[in-house]
Amino acid sequence: MFGSYYFCLVQFSRFPMPKRKSGVARDAARRQQAIRKRERRGAETDEERNRRLSTMAQRGQKRREEDTEEQRNSQLSRSISFLESLCVWIH
Numbered sequence: 001m002f003g004s005y006y007f008c009l010v011q012f013s014r015f016p017m018p019k020r021k022s023g024v025a026r027d028a029a030r031r032q033q034a035i036r037k038r039e040r041r042g043a044e045t046d047e048e049r050n051r052r053l054s055t056m057a058q059r060g061q062k063r064r065e066e067d068t069e070e071q072r073n074s075q076l077s078r079s080i081s082f083l084e085s086l087c088v089w090i091h
Contacts, residue, residue: 044052
């Protein structure tokens with residue numbers, strides 16, 4: 001009964017999870033990551049940039065197409081309710 005539990009304890013104690021960076025180290029790592037991302041973007045050509053933006057737009061369009069009519073009606077209803085409450089609040 002406890003054999004598999006003991007194995008898990010022994011197995012994971014021999015290979016501990018790496019600790020997350022915290023505080024200043026985490027901030028520095030995020031800054032470096034952002035810098036590398038900007039550098040990659042700076043090096044990309046107009047064609048690559050257009051391809052990336054087109055892909056993003058297609059994903060958004062596909063996601064919107066997946067919304068059912070019921071979901072769209074529900075969203076529209078919520079928007080109308082919000083606008084009506086806003087009008088009441090203004091007057």
